[in-house]
Amino acid sequence: MESQKSSNSANHYENVACPFCGILCDDLEIGPSGDGLKVLKNGCAKSVAGFERPLAEPNPQVDGKDVSLDEAIATAARLIRESRLPSFGGLGTDVDGVRAIMALAEKGGGIVDHALSDAQYRNFRVLQSSGWVMTTLTEARNRADLFIIAGSDVHKLHPRFFERIVCNEASMFSDNPPKRTVVFLGEGLNESAVKGQERIGEVVTLPVKTERIGEVLDAMRALNKGATIPGNDIGGLPRAAVDDLLARCKAASYGVVVWAPPSLGFPSAELTVQAISEFVKDINLTSRFAGLALGGNEGAVSAGAVCGWQSGFPLRVSFASGKPDYDSERYAISRLLFAKETDLLLWLASFSPDLTPPDTDIPTILLGTPSIKPARTPKVYIPVGTPGLDHTGVMVRVDNVVSLPLRKLRQSKLPSAASVLEKIEAAL
Amino acid sequence: MLIKLTGGKVYDPANGVDGEVRDIFIENGRIVSPEPNAKVDQEYALHGRVIMAGGIDPHSHIGGGKMTIARMILPEDHIGNEVARTELTRAGVGHAVPSTMTTGYRYAEMGYTAAFEPAMLPANARQAHMEMADTSIIDKGAFVMLGSDDFFLRQLAGKADFSAIKDYIAWTMHAAQAIAVKVVNPGGISAFKFNQRKLDLNEKHTYYGVTPRDIILTLARGLTELGVVHPLHIHGCNLGVPGGYETTLETIRGSEGLPIHLTHIQFHSYGTEGDLKFSSAAAPIAEAVNANKNVSCDVGQVMFGQTCTASGDSMRQFVNTRSADPKKWVVMDIECDAGCGVVPFKYRDKSFVNALQWAIGLELFLLVNDPWRLFLTTDHPNGGPFTWYPHLIRLLMDKNFRRDMMQKINQDALKYSTLGSLDREYTLYEIAIMTRAGPARSLGLVDRGHLGVGAWADITVYDDNPDREAMFTTPELLFKNGELIVRNGKIVKVVNGGTHVARPSYDRGGIEKSLKRYFEDYHTVRMDNFRLSDDEIINGGRGSLIIQPTRARAA
Ligand SMILES: [Zn+2]
Numbered sequence: 001m002e003s004q005k006s007s008n009s010a011n012h013y014e015n016v017a018c019p020f021c022g023i024l025c026d027d028l029e030i031g032p033s034g035d036g037l038k039v040l041k042n043g044c045a046k047s048v049a050g051f052e053r054p055l056a057e058p059n060p061q062v063d064g065k066d067v068s069l070d071e072a073i074a075t076a077a078r079l080i081r082e083s084r085l086p087s088f089g090g091l092g093t094d095v096d097g098v099r100a101i102m103a104l105a106e107k108g109g110g111i112v113d114h115a116l117s118d119a120q121y122r123n124f125r126v127l128q129s130s131g132w133v134m135t136t137l138t139e140a141r142n143r144a145d146l147f148i149i150a151g152s153d154v155h156k157l158h159p160r161f162f163e164r165i166v167c168n169e170a171s172m173f174s175d176n177p178p179k180r181t182v183v184f185l186g187e188g189l190n191e192s193a194v195k196g197q198e199r200i201g202e203v204v205t206l207p208v209k210t211e212r213i214g215e216v217l218d219a220m221r222a223l224n225k226g227a228t229i230p231g232n233d234i235g236g237l238p239r240a241a242v243d244d245l246l247a248r249c250k251a252a253s254y255g256v257v258v259w260a261p262p263s264l265g266f267p268s269a270e271l272t273v274q275a276i277s278e279f280v281k282d283i284n285l286t287s288r289f290a291g292l293a294l295g296g297n298e299g300a301v302s303a304g305a306v307c308g309w310q311s312g313f314p315l316r317v318s319f320a321s322g323k324p325d326y327d328s329e330r331y332a333i334s335r336l337l338f339a340k341e342t343d344l345l346l347w348l349a350s351f352s353p354d355l356t357p358p359d360t361d362i363p364t365i366l367l368g369t370p371s372i373k374p375a376r377t378p379k380v381y382i383p384v385g386t387p388g389l390d391h392t393g394v395m396v397r398v399d400n401v402v403s404l405p406l407r408k409l410r411q412s413k414l415p416s417a418a419s420v421l422e423k424i425e426a427a428l
Numbered sequence: 429m430l431i432k433l434t435g436g437k438v439y440d441p442a443n444g445v446d447g448e449v450r451d452i453f454i455e456n457g458r459i460v461s462p463e464p465n466a467k468v469d470q471e472y473a474l475h476g477r478v479i480m481a482g483g484i485d486p487h488s489h490i491g492g493g494k495m496t497i498a499r500m501i502l503p504e505d506h507i508g509n510e511v512a513r514t515e516l517t518r519a520g521v522g523h524a525v526p527s528t529m530t531t532g533y534r535y536a537e538m539g540y541t542a543a544f545e546p547a548m549l550p551a552n553a554r555q556a557h558m559e560m561a562d563t564s565i566i567d568k569g570a571f572v573m574l575g576s577d578d579f580f581l582r583q584l585a586g587k588a589d590f591s592a593i594k595d596y597i598a599w600t601m602h603a604a605q606a607i608a609v610k611v612v613n614p615g616g617i618s619a620f621k622f623n624q625r626k627l628d629l630n631e632k633h634t635y636y637g638v639t640p641r642d643i644i645l646t647l648a649r650g651l652t653e654l655g656v657v658h659p660l661h662i663h664g665c666n667l668g669v670p671g672g673y674e675t676t677l678e679t680i681r682g683s684e685g686l687p688i689h690l691t692h693i694q695f696h697s698y699g700t701e702g703d704l705k706f707s708s709a710a711a712p713i714a715e716a717v718n719a720n721k722n723v724s725c726d727v728g729q730v731m732f733g734q735t736c737t738a739s740g741d742s743m744r745q746f747v748n749t750r751s752a753d754p755k756k757w758v759v760m761d762i763e764c765d766a767g768c769g770v771v772p773f774k775y776r777d778k779s780f781v782n783a784l785q786w787a788i789g790l791e792l793f794l795l796v797n798d799p800w801r802l803f804l805t806t807d808h809p810n811g812g813p814f815t816w817y818p819h820l821i822r823l824l825m826d827k828n829f830r831r832d833m834m835q836k837i838n839q840d841a842l843k844y845s846t847l848g849s850l851d852r853e854y855t856l857y858e859i860a861i862m863t864r865a866g867p868a869r870s871l872g873l874v875d876r877g878h879l880g881v882g883a884w885a886d887i888t889v890y891d892d893n894p895d896r897e898a899m900f901t902t903p904e905l906l907f908k909n910g911e912l913i914v915r916n917g918k919i920v921k922v923v924n925g926g927t928h929v930a931r932p933s934y935d936r937g938g939i940e941k942s943l944k945r946y947f948e949d950y951h952t953v954r955m956d957n958f959r960l961s962d963d964e965i966i967n968g969g970r971g972s973l974i975i976q977p978t979r980a981r982a983a
Contacts (some may be wrong), residue, residue, distance in 0.1 A: 015954040024538045027948075095558060096967075105511045127501055131756040131770075136551070137952040138763040142578075143621060172578050173635065215489045236905045254622070261713045284746070288623045290761055306497045309528045317864055322512035322517050324527075326503055394964070395888030396555060401493050402763050403554040404957050405964060 002404070011037075017406055019094070019351055019388040020050035022296035022398030023137070023158045037389075037409060050351065051389060056370035057413050061381040069382065074345070076365045076380045077427035083344035085109035085320055086252060089333040089358065091303040092349040093417045094393035094406060098299070098306035100421035101348065107428050111318045111342065112307060113333040113354055116300040119320060120330055121291055124272040124314045131278035135290035136399040137255055139167045141150075142172040144180065146252035148173065150188035150217075151210040152263035155193060158294055158398075163195035169199060181248065183375040186210055196381035206245065208235050211266045214275035220246045221279040255286045259297040296398040298355055305396045337362060350384050350417050367417050385414030429469045429909065430455050430462055432555060435473035436889060437676050439860040440481065442878030446857045451480065454885040457910035461881045466692070474889055477904065481877050482886030483817075484539025486867035487661075487691055487726050488808040490531050490563055491545040491570065492556035493877040494738045494768040495759050498525040498809070502772055504738055504754070515899045517564070517725050517919055524735045524772075524809050532564030534815055536919050539888035539903040541622050542567040542876065542925070543814075544867075546610050546691065547662060547740045549573050551763035551953075553604035554960055555896045560927065561971045569928035571661050571869070572606035573740055574890065575643045576617035578764045584646060585636040590941075591935075591983065598934030599943065601656070603959040607871060607976060608658035610691075611647055612740040613665055614640035617767040620743035628677050629745070637697045640665050648686040652931035654977030657872025659687035659724065664696050667744045672707035680716045681724055689870065692728025692807040693717075694789040699844075706781055707844040708788045714795030717802070724870055725796070726803035729789035729820055731812030732777045732837075738770045739810065744767020764950070775812065783841035785811075787819045787834075793824055794850040799861040817863075818900035824854040855971070873928060880938060885910035924971040927965050933981050 010032075017026035021044075029041035030051055037050050060072035067075075081087050091098060091114040105112045105150050114120065126132060133212045140147075147166055159315045171177035179201030182194045187207055194200045208216055215235035222229060223246055234242045249255050264272055276291060283289045296304075304314050311317045311324040316331040318324075329335070336342040337360045346356035346365040353371040357364055357378070366378040369386060387393030388406030393416070396403045431454040438450045451469075453460050489495055499506075499521075507520035511530050512518040520530030535543055544565075548556040548570035551719050560568040574580050574597065583593050586916040597609060615638060624637050628639050649659040654721035664679050666672035678695040680689075690696065699709035717723050734753075739745050742759050746769060749757045753774040760768050774783040789811070796802045804821070808814035809927060842848055843868050854862075868877020875883045888906040893899035940955065947955040965971045 015956050018955060024823060026952075026954050098642070099562070099960075103518070106519050124500065125757065127497075128503060131501065131752075131758045133759045133761075135761045136763050138551070138765070138950070139621070141952060142764050142950055143761075164952060172582075172950045284759075288621060288761075304500075304559075305493075305555070307495055308500045311519065312499045312510075312525075312527040312564060313503055313531075314500050319513065319519060322519060322522060323510035324506075325510070326506070364680045392552065394558065400497075401549075401552050401555070401760070402953060403558070404953065405554070405961070 001193070013407065013409060016051070016409070017388060017404040018047040019030070019386070019395055020046040021158050021408055022294065022301055023161060024395060024397045024404045025160055028403050030191045035037045046159060050386070051409070053371065055412055058370050058383050060383065063379065064351065064377040069415070072380050072382050073423045073427055074426045076382070078280040079344055079363060079365060079379060080346070080424065081428055085342050085348060087247055087333045087336055087342040088342040089110045090115045090347040090349045090355060091128035092298040092351045092355045094299060094387035094395050095302050095306055095403070096393060096418040097348065097350065097387065097416065097421070099310070099423070100418040102310050104280060104425045106319045107425055109320050109322070111331050111333065111336065113315050113331060114300050114303040116262060116296070117315050117332065119295055120300055120304055120315070122261040122264055122270045122273050124328070126273045126277055126421065130274060130277065133280050133284055133290050135292050135399045137165055137397070140256045140292055141168055143254045144208040144256040144270070145178055146181050146248060146255040148183045148185055148255065148278060149189060149256045150257055150259040151213045151272070152258065152294065153189050153293060154258065154260060157260050157262060157297060161294065169195040170187070183245065183248070185216065186211055189349060204235055206241055208237055212236050214272035216242060217275040217279045219250070221282050224282055225332050226354045248273050249283055249289065250287060252287065256290055256292050258292045258294060261293060292399065294398055298351055299395060301398055301400060302396040305400065334358065350386050350416055367420055370414070382420055383414055384417045384420060385412055387416065390414045391416045430466055430777060431869045432468045432471045433479065433887070433889070434471055434473050436477045437477035437892065437979045438479045439856050439880040441857055441861045443639065443880045445767065445879070446764060446859050452879060452887065454907065454910040457885055459879055459881055459883045459885050459937040465802040472905065476891045476892055478856060479879070479891040480888050480905065481879050482865040482888055482908065483539050483863045484867040484877050485543040485805065485814060486536070486871060487546045487804050487805045488543045488547060488814055489547060489738055489810070490543055491559035492548055493552050495525060497770045498736045498738045499527065500769060501756060504690045505736070507735055510584070521745040524813055528559050528562040532566050532843060533919055535905050536565040536906055536908070536951055538815070538817060538901065538918060539890070539906055540566060541906070541908050544568065544607070544871065545570040547571070547573055548575065549762055549766040550600055553649065553764040554964065557605060557927065557960060557965060561967065562732065564922055564959045565908060566923055567925040567928060567974065569607040571608040571610035572600055572604040572613045573610050573612055573766050574600060575611035575614045575647060576766055577664050578618070580613065581618060581633070581638060584638045584642060591825060593646060593938065594654055594815055595934040595939040597647065597650045598654055598713050598932040599686065599936065599939045602931055602965070605927065607646060607928045607959045608656060608661055608674035609651055609877055610661040610663065610665040610840050611644060612669055613667065613743055614643035616640065616665060616714050616743045617740060620746065621761050625897040626745070627665060629675050629682065643685065644679065644682070644905045645686070648683060648688055655981050655983040656932050657976070657978060659689045661689045663693055665743060665893050667695050667741055668698070668748065670698045670706045673697050673699055673713055676713055677716050683722060685722050687722050690725040691726040691803065694728045694730065694785065694792060694811065697792060698753065700847055702844050704780060706784060708784060708787045708791060708846065710795060713848060714792055718798070724801040726805040727789050728805055728807035728811045730775050730782065731806055731816040731820070732775045732786065733812065734772070734810050734973050735809045736770065736772045738768070740766050740768055742767030742769045747770055777837040780838050780841050782842055783838035786837065787841060787847040788942055789847040790823060790830070791845055791847050791850065800866045802862060803863045803867050818897045820899045821859055822895070822897035825859065827851055827853050841917060871928070872930065878912055895949060920934060924970060924972070926974040928974045928976055930976050932980050
């Protein structure tokens with residue numbers, strides 16, 4: 001890859017894209033440190049943990065015993081061949097990894113689903129029922145004068161979001177851009193990144209229980225249409241605060257509502273996403289506004305996109321009949337495992353050792369980073385490299401528009417998940 | 429291996445061949461002229477069959493995030509249209525927005541060997557190419573969108589040196605691995621982000637102070653001087669607006685003789701006569717196209733049924749959301765670069781407006797004289813899925829069939845169109861121009877779209893069936909680069925197509941000096957990562973690059 005040149009010295013890289021959260025920051029500088037790597041510039045807790053993880057190259061295993069890669073692959077292929085309904089989950093991988101899992105799932109007649117699909121479906125359900133107006137990271141970074149952070153502790157999922165998108169100094173449209181208002185709508189959200197920042201004018205805190213954010217947005221939508229709402233309390237907020245927020249939205253030249261579906265972990269949270277989206281749609285009749293959904297770590301966005309373009313459906317597709325069969329409830333792997341409707345789990349986690357497979361007595365084939373510690377010994381374990389660290393790759397960013405090339409930064413014998421999956425498919 | 433196609437009727441307009449019975453020889457993937465007694469290894473007896481080059485679709489939305497949004501938004505449209513995996517082909521779905529692999533199979537099954545994605549946003553180029561890489565068999569290429577991106581608009585507003593503007597256009601083509609440049613609602617996508625709701629040809633953008641006319645002229649002139657073969661591909665202002673035909677005429681007049689391509693011109697040919705203030709203005713548009721040799725166009729024919737409109741024109745698509753059917757839609761502002769709007773749509777034959785749209789498209793086909801400057805498209809999936817092409821071809825070749833179809837639609841609509849008075853029937857030669865030779869010439873594909881010696885052997889063989897819809901639905905044979913891919917409408921071999929690109933020369937060091945800084949200050953992606961490398965297209969053999977020549981750069 002053209003951009004793979006190192007600068008200064010060997011193993012010193014600039015403009016490195018980080019695959020360890022969905023934002024895919026690509027301004028990292030990474031250099032050598034002893035046997036490993038060090039994030040020299042623009043690191044965050046997630047990127048440091050990911051890139052500085054020491055290299056380990058364990059052997060593949062069958063039933064906990066070291067075997068050759070070929071033997072592990074042959075065993076995996078046999079298990080898939082003998083399986084009645086295999087499921088292909090986790091999907092913590094890059095675009096080529098998802099492509100390979102799709103081909104394998106088709107040939108093996110199985111089901112594909114990502115580990116974070118429950119969260120993604122809070123968005124997909126809205127996309128499939130009513131849609132939305134969305135923006136992307138660069139657009140928000142340069143254009144927004146109002147950010148509403150809805151019920152999401154963005155910092156936990158994306159440590160540099162505020163630094164890069166909200167508190168940035170420069171704007172395309174002004175040498176001296178207007179100060180921004182940031183509204184935290186929710187409870188216990190970390191506001192430290194915006195407090196006292198040059199670029200930020202006001203920080204408004206509206207303490208709302210996460211489950212009631214939808215009520216606030218629905219009310220604002222109704223008020224914007226001229227409806228009257230009785231009472232002095234809306235979603236637990238004083239009505240004046242809601243009126244004030246609506247006034248700010250109407251006055252904004254470009255407002256952005258930010259949410260991260262993984263943070264909305266309560267029943268029917270898609271209704272909250274829908275309330276946000278419908279409010280944003282309506283206010284666009286007079287002024288400009290957009291949503292910006294975050295989350296999508298562990299390759300979730302790449303998995304949804306590739307499955308979308310190859311099968312026509314977002315995840316939770318079964319190929320048991322040979323045709324793509326889509327059911328967002330029935331083909332959730334967590335449910336299939338619980339109901340014992342699947343008899344084999346292939347779990348793929350190539351970024352974080354924390355993305356362990358569900359604790360199940362169903363035989364498991366694990367393709368995981370070397371430091372992964374599953375609750376039970378998998379039937380087959382094949383250590384795989386991390387895209388953007390051990391091999392090249394591409395990932396789709398959290399805004400579903402931009403994708404970034406990932407580089408190989410160190411010499412390792414760890415195979416890519418895609419190459420292992422292709423070999424399993426060939427052996428089927 | 430020498431392959432001989434014996435005794436077919438050859439329609440090869442690029443070489444002036446109109447239905448002559450000729451033998452065609454293939455060797456190493458190309459069409460050759462062998463020694464008189466050369467040993468033929470394989471022969472296909474094709475007496476009475478019609479032979480054309482592989483079809484080339486110059487405007488079909490097959491790649492890029494907006495298509496995947498369209499796929500994901502409409503699961504109900506896929507139901508009943510699922511396609512099972514076979515030993516040879518992958519699973520997928522069909523209809524309005526087919527999945528990527530299925531798209532490739534369907535094009536090949538229909539005798540097509542290339543399709544071009546006309547609206548690739550630079551910021552989304554990597555994904556567009558990944559989707560196209562997963563589109564089986566056919567070659568592809570993409571037109572990169574410019575004209576609502578901040579860098580270009582600030583160059584224009586700041587009266588930048590014209591050679592720097594050209595360098596930026598060329599840089600973007602290289603960075604996005606494009607073959608041509610498209611402008612969509614020139615400046616309008618950007619204006620919408622500043623809350624401007626319309627932007628007419630001579631109206632100023634509130635922030636940059638430039639007009640769509642400035643944008644079109646700069647890009648058209650820039651591409652001409654860069655030597656890019658395909659002229660500026662223009663999706664004009666006021667798409668779908670009654671009365672918009674005047675803007676279209678003004679765009680033609682304002683092109684100052686520079687080569688321009690007006691895309692899905694059907695959507696830009698609406699008048700305001702009648703009770704519903706919606707009428708056909710196909711006649712004046714066709715007249716203007718006939719009179720201005722610098723203009724080419726494609727139709728964007730509307731076909732009845734469910735589809736999904738997907739466009740970079742977020743400004744116009746936001747207005748169209750009122751007609752979304754089913755009622756759901758996505759509009760996006762993208763990276764200070766472009767935008768998109770995905771709006772499902774159902775064209776109904778009994779609807780006055782939809783029936784008139786259908787009629788306007790056919791009128792344009794029948795009133796524009798020169799098929800070399802008019803290409804057959806449905807603006808897939810905007811006017812309808814590309815799988816309608818055989819039906820559309822029959823509508824153009826068979827006036828009795830056309831009359832029958834006219835009986836079935838809203839009759840009031842016909843009163844506002846001249847369609848009923850048009851008797852023209854397209855010939856096979858003209859169809860071959862519109863679907864192969866013309867697009868190839870327009871896009872600068874030197875060894876595709878024709879059957880002369882040296883061309884790549886992309887060849888479609890049809891049964892000469894008087895039912896032209898049946899004929900074009902199921903070709904007997906399709907060769908891609910000399911390999912037999914389809915037999916009797918069924919895939920017999922799957923290959924990976926290549927990606928056509930054009931690479932005009934430019935001063936990379938100069939433009940990248942400004943761009944590097946610009947990306948670091950404002951963007952969320954670094955310049956080096958924004959640019960797609962050749963290796964990403966090739967991706968270990970998943971794809972390949974076909975670099976088409978450009979003319980010499982002027983100044
Ligand atoms: Zn189009």
